[in-house]
Amino acid sequence: MVLTAPRLATEDLSYGYPGHVVGRHISFSIDAGEVLCVLGRNGEGKSTLFRTILGLLPACAGAVRVDGGLTTGWSARRRALTLGYVPQTGGGGFPFTVAELVLMGRTAHRGPFSAPSIADRRAADQAIATMGISHLAQREWVRVSGGERQLALVARALAQEPRILVLDEPTASLDFGNQVRVLDAIRSVAETCGLTVLLSTHHPEQAFACADRVAVLAGGELLQIGPPAQVITSETLRTCYAVEVAVLPVADDRYRVCVPQSYLS
């Protein structure tokens, strides 16, 4: 029997900072083309978990595997070719154009001394087009809105052509339309490119829109993981956020909305 290793797996992973462990014993795996959405209240350590998976922070204990292989000791370049990262805030403060910023996503694809090739520029343009921000390409990064910046950062991660995309609250600063656009884009790149996606959000409903499975972090441990319809329930949301929420099916249960009980009474 041939066993295929999952695209990304954490094994008994503990993460945090020296002298301060934030989360422990986190074990989960994601297959190629799968979208996993991570929920958890503020300070639960979603960002810290992501940074540990990305290798930006050393793990306190446990391991991260990609396609079965340990990522410990990987070079920054090898990580970047495997894992693309969309930080909550990023891009720095210098007035690069959006096109220049997205082109930086191609850094890992060439040697330290080489200039971007035509293929690099094409990949960057393609990523900009995928995110629907071609009209912003020549605008200065510091002059576009917060939502547009987020779209550009996603485009940069796509230009990176990783196997796994890690997005830290990608919709946090977006208006409603851009939230829908980003989630649709995430869904579509996962389906068309077989890209594995790990994202965090503060809106449980978004999991119904884009995720195959949901993981809930509570008290520094993995509370639950599974398909959105099983995990996102009134009970789980109460444990996670300490509020009463009704989870209501709409449109023949093709989608579910989360409404706080206090709004209904």
Next chain:
Amino acid sequence: MLLLATALSLGPYPLAPGDLLAFLMAKATGAASPLSGPAEAVILQIRVPRILAATAVGAALAASGAGYQSLFRNPLVSPDILGVSAGAAFGAVVGIFLSLPVLAIEVASFAGGLAAVIIVYTIATAIRGRDTVLVLVLAGVVIGALFGAGVGLLKYLADPYNQLPAITFWLLGSLAAANLRDLTSLLPAVAIGLVLLALLRWRIDVMTLGDEEATALGVNTRSLRIVVIAAATLMTSAAVAVSGIIGWVGLVVPHLARLLIGPAFTRLLPVSVLFGAGYLLAVDTVARTLGSVELPLGVLTAALGTPLFLWLLAFSRRPAWS
């Protein structure tokens, strides 16, 4: 080019543009020089080395400043942020205090600049678990202040008739003593530094995003930072050893270049180098022709740089940074 020619013809021994042209043509074709012996000596022994030194020092300071501003993600950083100038000043002042020959003073200055940056970098890597860039800058400030105190002590102890004026003159910066021998050490150092920065221009752009983001994009931030700091320190130490402390060029020129052509290092570096070289050449030409007594270069760069910088700050439409 025009600036170079102007600088060549101006000075206490003025040359007519026609004579200069004839001289250059003659040199290029190998014909006999149309100029008198003293005129040729002035050009070859004094003016040419000084002009080349001004261009190289200006280019070195501006390029180092551009590199540091990207590396430290701050458009108001100058090449001496890591204490290179303070270290070089201390080295030179020790040399003057010990009445060493000129060559030894230059070597001491170069070594002092390198030593200061090495100390700062060692401290910054020894302190772990904090933002490396912040620790580097703070260590630079502290070590710079320490070397500054050393300079102060030596000034206090120095012989007020011979050594103190020499120290003061050196600290204000001047290219008056620049000669051909200086160029043989200055030009290779500047060339190595410039080539390194030019080769790494695309990676340096990524460093402006911050360590974590740059790492996530596949950059080995630690080794890149070492190389950029080494290149900038090599250039700055070599420049300061020849010229003394010349402020403002490394801060104002790259900032101005960024306002004009944006932050991408692939354009920022050549424009900074050109502006830096041109600016210092122009200022140095003014310094040696304006009055009967030569003006200190550092004073002039500050006097011209400050209003220029303020004007840019007030009227530029393109944000250099946000």
